Amino acid sequence: MVKDLTVSPLDRQNILNNAYALEKLEEYLGLGGTLYEGEVLFTKQQLVEIFGVSGSTIEKYLASHGDELSANGYTVLRGRKLRSFKALMDVSVIDYGNKTPALGVFTFRAVLNLAMVLVESDRARVIRSRILDIVIDVMAERAGGHTKYINQRDCNYLPAAYQEFSYRREFADALNSYLEMGKVKYAIYTNRVYQIVFREKAQEYKQVLRLNKKDSACDTMYAEVLMAIASLENGLAAEMKAQSEQLDRKLLPSEVDVLFEAAEANPFLKPIIEDARVKMASRDLGFRDALHQKLEAYIQSVPESDFERFLGETSRSLEEQLSDPEILAVFKRLKDR
Structure with a gap:
């Protein structure tokens, strides 16, 4: 723009x-x-x-x-x-x-x-x-020629991505085990999670960032956004399991909708979600020239520390991070948790 x-x-x-x-x-x-x-x-x-x-x-x-x-x-x-x-x-x-x-x-x-x-x-x-x-x-x-994956230059990205991937599996397993609904439920409720965190469906997010159909939205998300998503997925999976076991049956979509509404209103999650919105809206405008119109109220100037974090000497490409023994050790700890 x-x-x-x-x-x-x-x-x-x-x-x-x-x-x-x-x-x-x-x-x-x-x-x-x-x-x-x-x-x-x-x-x-x-x-x-x-x-x-x-x-x-x-x-x-x-x-x-x-x-x-x-x-x-x-x-x-x-x-x-x-x-x-x-x-x-x-x-x-x-x-x-x-x-x-x-x-x-x-x-x-x-x-x-x-x-x-x-x-x-x-x-x-x-x-x-x-x-x-x-x-x-x-x-x-x-940024190595492009900014599509500038989020991945953050040293916190890989651990956050791994954790989100782990909690996403638990969330998908919970939808499979505890929700009485066809396969469309995975797309519907993934979008519900995204809408709670940053007010956009997956397709809307891709359009704002000008991503291709085959591009993974999660691969372009900042660590703070991934952690907010993981927190929601983990909590919702636990709530679905607890309520399904209490009722001794699978939940209806209307019952799961109530759980999502409660999660969106949860005061414990609010600071995490607010921080994710500020980081995503501000950085995407500053680094990617991408405006999230539904998050305009959260846009701030990108602080000097973020330029150092994503462009500085300590920031590294994903390939460089994956070759670091310390990063691999973090993955092993997460895997063994």
């Missing part, structure tokens, strides 16, 4: 939280700045020259987007910090000369933030275009 960074704080923050994209952008754009205490800083006067706008225009955006810019690195230097910074600078790029008691400065991240909202500048518009191109390139490069 086409992103308009000037109007979407969420899209802006997803880019600004991606340290790998910022590194490439800093190298590509070559905006200059002054290295101060390990970080490159820019004055307002330097941004006037970079963007070709007036100082009052930048002040306008500091007023309208102050909280966002401050969160992304805009700060005001005073006292000792100001004196040591000015010692590195040409007075001509300090807005009020050498006697100013305070000086607002922008980190590179804050400069990008300003470029994303600055509609009066053609140079900012060009930078926005390059930002989007470079972010796409970085995501593809770090």
